[in-house]
Amino acid sequence: MKNTYLQSHRLVLLFSFSLVLFLNTELSLLASAGGTDKNTKVYIVYLGEREHDDPELVTASHHQMLESLHESKEEAHNSMIYSYQHGFSGFAALLTSSQAKKISEHPSVIHVIPNRIVKLKTTRTWDHLGLSQVPTSSSPSSVKGLLNETNMGSDAIIGLLDTGIWPESEVFNDQGFGPIPKRWRGKCESGEDFNATIHCNNKLIGAKYYQKGMMAEIRGKRKSMTREFKSNRDAIGHGTHTATIAGGSFVSNASFYGLAQGTVRGGAPRARIASYKVCWDLFFLGCSIVDMWKAYDDAIHDGVDVLSVSLGGDVPEGSEVDQVDFVAAFHAVTKGIPVVAAAGNDGPNAQSVINVAPWFLTVAATTLDRSFPTKITLGNNQTFYAESLFTGPDITTGLAFLESYSHNTTGMKGKTVLAFDKRVPKEGLGAVILAQSVPDESYPYILTSYEHGADILQYIRTTRSPTVRISAATTLTGPPAAAKVVVFSSRGPNSVSPAILKPDIAAPGVNILAALNPLNPDSHNGFGLLSGTSMSTPVVSGITALLKCLHPDWSPAAIRSALVTTAWRTSKSGEPIFAEGSSKKLADPFDYGGGLVNPESAADPGLVYDMGIKDYISYMCSAGYNDTSISRVLGKKTNCPSPGASILDINLPSITIPNLDQEVTLTRTLTNVGPNNSVYKAVIESPLGVTLTVSPTTLVFGSGEVLSYAVTAKTSHEVNTGYFFGSLTWTDGVHDVRIPVSVQTTIMTKP
Known part of the structure; x- marks a missing residue:
């Protein structure tokens, strides 16, 4: 035990030394470039689509533009941080405010965007979603349905913008994989503790890292990183976890101290992984948008099939033009690459959803039909069942009530405390019983309901020396643990464009078992349970990779439509899906978009709402x-x-009318991806107080035919209302192509 401690302590010192070297080297480079001028800041200068196919000519034009702002070519060259030269045209540079203003007036410049730091949005999953039976091996003969039809995503390339990869993890083994697809133009980059020749293989085919934007942001500021690598190696664990969920290989007998035991795999277990490290252990796990844009630029060039982005900025305000990756993601989508992005972890507040542009596939988070019940026994033998990741042995401690974060914890050392606020001091306490819904972090809370919390508080206040015994958690799957939209999942309506429904879809994002790195304190034998829309996003990314394999000619919009129109509105058991955050509230489109993702049905949607x-x-x-x-x-x-x-006429797989004044008519267009001579009839579920009429009510499709229809919404409300919800379904008796309808009445004052 003593030797183990010393070795791990030595590792910490080594990582710290490497970190200091990393920071000092990068900051020295910035200083030599003249970039330490306190009056300069990092800006993105966006120029639109490339004017040249030759990336060197694109970069040369960027340098020429910068030269107009500086006294010498050398100064201009040194001020540039990145040239965006593949997927679109633009550059990142250190500029003064006056230089930024001057270049914004250049006729070729579309937008000048200040750099910002954004945040990460962090086995049973595939059973729960009905993605065939869980295979017993990586052999295609052991699977059915979508997995079998796509050879488990063979040769799909999933790109992830995240914290990198822990390459030694078993989930990145390439056993049974063929050669790297010839269309791949990316590479693995060596760096600190990452050898491209050793650590990349036919599974992990791309590994790059981007730190110039982050380093430019912290110049002159003291920021601590307890662990980091100047390479694609994942010091945090988040990127390893999300990559596992999207496309990890099979690993049997995985668990977290015995919880959630089973075979871990990704949604597309034979897909290839390309990791783009853009987030670092700085600014509380921050990601520079300057670095993100370069990763998008490279990913487009490299040839990824899907981009998974488990991060995002603050809730957008005002024009979407200024948002984090609005433009970069647009260029990826127009080049046929779906961008699957997190809805955010700021729920259950309304208008908290992020990544709201219509080309994003924006993912909310639900619970699984799996729980980890923990028995709590009070000193008076009163028993409650809570939920935790506590694996025992059973403990008995004193019990106290923590009124607030600032409450004096003197006398509470070693005790279990009851709290109604997840912000609790974590030093010295034995355990925390949290009387609220699951938090979006991995601190070992014991979660119970508010009502049970009130009962425990009554016991504390009426007992001289209250005690509690906490038993080890077990794993329970299936009913009654039905899926719910989890409380932290960000909600609509869209704060920028209320007529664009966000989120689009929901997927499991609570206590997802996947690989972590051994540096992460929440890791056990290389695996851990994490929660967040960061986790639900790669679930959909993996499914999207399968759909691209099955339908390589489908656009990103067609894939999104297939997912949205076939989604579940009930759990597999037939129970309705509720939304945490309000008492027994049924989930609506602002909670989960079209519903809970249903991969097998999405493979054959019948019709799609395509976008161009x-x-x-x-x-x-x-x-x-x-x-x-x-x-x-x-x-x-x-x-x-x-x-x-x-x-309102944008061809989304949804209808959202944020300001209905008596009557409005809009149009939608459907493309047949099913059999010839398909006859579909409209089925309408009108929102309360709103009449929906469809014309025509029957559509007859030839093979691949495109047909349009009109929807008229008329309200009987005579006052302004909140949103009411309904649906419009086109059915041929086999396929039910359903879109959500959301309507808010706004009665305009007549002159």
Whole structure:
């Protein structure tokens, strides 16, 4: 035991030394570049679609533009941080505010964006979603359905923007994998404790890291990192965890101290992984948008099939133009790469959802039909069942009530405390019984209901020396642990464009078992249970990779439509899906979009709501871009419609009317991806107080045919209302192509 402690202590010292070297080296480079001027800040200068196919010419044009701001070519060269040269055109540079203003007036510049730091949004899953039976091995003969049809995602390439990879994890083994797909143009980069030749293989085919934006942000500031690597190696564990969920290989007998035991695998277990490390153990696990944009740029060039982005900025305010990866993600999607992004962890507040542009596939989080019940026995033998990751042995301690975070904890050392606020001091306490829903963090709380918390508090206040015995948790699957939209999952409506429904879809994101690194204190034998929309996002990324394998000609919008229109609104047991945060509230589209993702049905949706450039132009016009800017974004001359096209007509797999004044008509277009001569009839579930009519009510499709229909919404409300919800389903008796409908009445004052 003593030797083990000394070895791990030595590792900590080694990591600390490497960190100091890392920071000092990077900051020295910035200093030599003249980048330590306190009057300069990091900006992105966005120029739209590339004007040249040759990336060297693109970069040369960026240097030439910077030269107009500096006294010498050397100064201009040293001020540049990145050139975005593959998926789109632009650059990141250190500029003074006056330089930023001057370059923003250049006719080629669409937008100048200040750098910001954004945050991460952190076995049973695939059983719960009905993605075939859980295979017993990596052999295709052991699986059915979508997994079998796609050879478990063989040769799909999933790119992840995250904290990197712990390459030694078993989930990245390449046993049985063929050669790397010839279309792959990326690479593995060696770095600190990461040898590309040794650590990459036919499973982990891409590993890059981006720290220039982060280093430029912290110059002159003292920021501590207790552990980091100047390489793609994952010092945090988040990226390893999300990569496992999306595309990890099979690992049997995995568990967290015996909890959630089973075979771990990703949604597309034979997919290839490309890791882009953009987040670091700085600024409380921060990610620089300058670095993120470069990772997007590289991922487009490298040839990923899907991008999984378990991070995001604050809840957007005002124009979406300024948001974190609005533009970078747009360029990926227009080049056929779906971008699956986290909805955020700021629920249950309304209008808290992030990643709200219509090209994102935005994912909310639900619980699994799995729980870890823990028996709590009070000193008076009163018994409650809570939930925790406590694995024993049983403990008996004193029991106290912690009124608030600032409460004096003197006398509480070693005791179990009851709290109604997850912000508790974590030093010296034996355990914490938290009387609220699951928090989006991995501190070992024992979770119980508010009502049970009130009963425990009554016992504490009426007993001279209260005690509690806590028993080890067990694993319970299936009913009554039905799926719910978890309390922390961010909710709609969309704060930027209320007519664009967000989130799009929901997936499991609570206590997901996947690989971690051995440095993470929540890791056991290389695996751990994490929660967040960070976890639900790669669930959908893995499914998206399977759908791209099955339907390589489908656009990102078609894939999103297939997922949204086939989603479950009930648990597998038939029970309704509720939303935590309000007492017995049924989940609605602002909680989970179309519903809980249903991968097998998404493989054969019958019809899809596809989207093209016309839809994106309509959205950009409404978002504040002018004709010139849109033309540069798209790389061709484009004009906003006059009069302006209605944002309600964007061909989304949803209808959201945020300001219905008596009556409005909108259109949608459907593409047949099913058999020839398919006859579909409309089934309407109108929101309360709203009449929906559809014309025509029957659609007859030939093979691949595209048909449109109109929807008229008319309200009987005579006052302003909140949102009411319904649905519109096209059915042929086999396929039910359902979209959610959300309507808020806003009665305008008549003159």
